[in-house]
Amino acid sequence: MATHAGMGIDWSKVFVPETPLLEIFVRGTLTYLALFLMLRFVLKRESSGLGITDLLVVVMIADAAQNAMAGNYTSVPDGLLLVGTIIFWSWFLNWLGYHLPLFERLVHPAPLTLVKDGKMLRRNMRQELITESELLSQLREQGVHDLAEVRLACMEGDGSISVVTNDPPEPGQGRKKERAT
Template identity: 60%
Template sequence: MNKWLAIDWQAIFIPSMPVLELVVRGSLVYLALFSVLRFLPSRQLGTLGIADLLVVVLFAEAAQNAMASTYTSITEGAILVGTVIFWSYFLNWLGYKIPKFQRFLNPPPLLLVKNGQLINRHLQRELITEEELMSQFRQQGVEYLADVKKAYMEADGSISVITNNSIQPSK
């Protein structure tokens, strides 16, 4: 019965591996996954941004390992979570300070339709069929392709549509 109630406080809070190794491991995983996800087609990500998706996945993994005692201490899980937070913040800060880097973090909108004409090479690059695109248009109240002046795939995977009869700003 005593074994059930005994707590090894040192094993809970003292890391079993060097802190720097945890930081390096967390950094390498974050940067590798970020790079891979950045170049996947946007439609695969839905409405979550790349950094948001990555942070959620890595938080879950780091926290799960700490709670399930895959690591030998909670401190190791906290260090990994802190490393993920650091890289997420740092990359966003870098994108804010350096506009060219922002284009790497969040790709510019991709033109899919211009003046009612599909740009097939862009659709192919993002793995979007004409039927899927038309479904998106219908959801936004656009029935015919000819009514679309421009349609863009945004960085978050959503489709924005400008129709021919859009209200023009007054001059």
């Protein structure tokens, strides 16, 4: 044991990895990708305001950093490698989504129409498990008090609902107003 006299610090535990680095990378990779897929397909609506990858990175980095700091990993490099692995996968999936259309749909899903021309699309609402009262609440938060005012309302990829209304055009203008939560 390589402890510093009087301080009780085992410096080899702090700086020398005891877990194989490849194992940490593989564990971080499998955990990140599994959680990404679960959040992407199951909890999309619950993360409104933050993108799935943003939320996942924040949570996993916090946990990995806590483990490294609290000693659940036996060295700082173990924890730093795990944090680096998480950041790598977040960046790489976003990079793939930017460069490859197939991955873009996975990383940044297309909007799903919930209301079209004042009519609720119940099938799409059921797909996202949004009740009529939840949808109407979201519309009211954006200043829409009557469903007939809505030309288009969509569930965006980040879980927010965007709304395009049928506001009457001002004299000499034919523009529509768009709001997003």
